[in-house]
């Protein structure tokens with residue numbers, strides 16, 4: 068009986084280990100999760116029935132075990148070193164120069180690796196079985212975290228193959244991928260629990276759990292970056308670091324796919340630059356690259372200084388998080404009256420730029436962060452993402468810190484600030500009486516996707532409103548060149564040019580006009596849907612909420628915003644001024660309905676790509692659809708015509724390959740004109 072159980076346990080261990088490797092290391096799941104769970108339950112059941120048969124490398128050990136009272140300390144067999152840093156390219160070049168001199172050779176081969184932002188871990192395999200895992204600690208002694216490390220899916224509990232050394236220490240980084248981190252924090256936040264500041268802290272915190280069952284629920288991963296102590300080799304170790312990493316890979320250890328050989332200073336620099344560019348799109352955080360001399364003989368020749376090797380350097384990217392002080396909070400009023408708190412910060416260099424402002428979004432965000440004026444805060448700027456305050460360093464709060472209060476009156480027009488139930492945002496109730504909202508409304512009205520008034524930038528709009536030359540969008544069309552010349556830095560020539568652009572902007576389309584009104588929640592696409600549905604402005608303005616809900620992608624909230632917009636006397640006045648009478652200020656072609664059986668492009672599928680300079684994508688799509696075409700996102704052999712704007716890329720290549728007809732933007736405009 069026990070013999071049969073042992074055989075079954077061995078077989079299950081082998082199968083589950085293989086599936087685990089496929090899933091976590093090769094990223095290539097081989098069986099459905101449900102099947103994996105079934106096999107795991109069978110194994111756990113057998114192990115419960117036959118406790119003597121429980122193996123140290125059993126995949127069941129990955130779920131965590133009884134909590135520990137404390138961590139044991141572990142003396143590292145070989146110290147775990149740290150790395151010297153290069154803070155910029157020049158410091159890497161200086162590092163390379165030093166090595167050239169010491170080695171007397173200019174052609175140094177490097178192994179280049181991402182510098183993973185997690186925590187260093189040492190794994191000890193005896194006879195291929197993971198015996199012990201430890202943190203780096205102070206480099207000489209760390210903490211034993213074997214139970215916790217066993218829960219990391221990509222760490223093999225048993226090595227693959229049969230040519231691994233009898234004693235093998237693997238060093239690497241345990242980390243938390245960004246997606247897992249976000250998901251974990253989202254859940255913690257929803258449950259009202261504490262969230263982690265960043266993936267690195269989350270990884271460290273998860274591995275420092277005395278209860279490994281908690282660690283097992285955390286989405287941790289591991290990449291090996293070096294061998295430590297090695298004894299009892301069954302095959303000679305390779306004499307290159309890169310090649311040794313490949314050996315580790317062959318024994319089932321995960322190694323970052325970004326590890327590469329690079330030649331000399333230029334090779335190292337090129338790697339640094341390239342990985343820096345890829346940084347934001349990687350699924351985990353890195354804070355630089357590590358460049359290591361590849362030949363082990365050269366490594367030995369170079370040796371160590373203090374606690375770091377001479378043969379490796381960490382080239383750091385600009386930090387994405389820094390500390391700074393919140394000096395003040397100001398409140399900005401947006402187009403829809405939203406009163407947004409903006410943090411004024413002590414300027415700080417983060418993510419490659421100097422940051423002195425950051426949005427605090429709304430009152431809920433201020434409450435979530437628990438931030439006060441005077442606090443030391445952590446600022447984060449990653450990739451092109453706008454800077455964020457991620458947390459407050461509570462124990463650095465000064466005695467005179469001040470609570471941030473959302474104003475009860477608009478800082479611009481002194482109207483009451485209201486906050487509606489279920490909305491996080493506070494709003495100024497002043498509407499277009501509020502100068503701030505007026506400015507934003509006019510900026511929006513003139514913006515590129517709206518009436519597209521060439522040369523009317525944000526600064527100029529602010530000036531026009533400040534000087535009381537313009538109060539509403541309609542006033543723009545009453546401006547004269549001579550009135551404009553009264554503005555600073557506005558000569559007759561520029562003034563006339565602006566009047567011309569304003570005149571040109573009068574010819575528009577109904578979707579653009581609707582978008583330009585700045586109705587809440589009505590973006591380009593909704594404006595196009597509304598125009599297509601109602602055909603005329605009076606029909607839309609008269610629509611009831613239920614009529615509006617009938618429009619594609621318009622829900623109750625949007626419908627109510629549209630309904631109320633057209634019932635505000637002030638808005639009615641502005642619209643009347645913009646469209647009234649014979650000499651209508653702004654005009655657009657009527658949307659004629661073509662009977663379905665007469666639609667010239669009926670049954671055709673069109674695709675739009677590239678940049679259109681005269682007509683937006685949404686307009687082009689709407690116009691094609693009005694002629695009966697279906698507009699799709701991808702080119703196939705069923706595509707009738709591809710409209711290729713400027714800088715068209717792969718879709719154009721594909722269309723040409725498939726022999727699909729191609730039109731440029733002018734060609735499309737000509738075609739549309741024919742069917743007007």
Ligand code: IVH
Nearest residue numbers: 148149150180181182183186187240292357
């Ligand atoms: S090698 C003797 N390679 O950076 C060289 N370290 O201060 C020892 N790290 O705590 C380290 N990615 O955990 C090496 N590809 C990589 C690394 C890496 C991240 C961490 C390591 C250590 C710190 C170095």
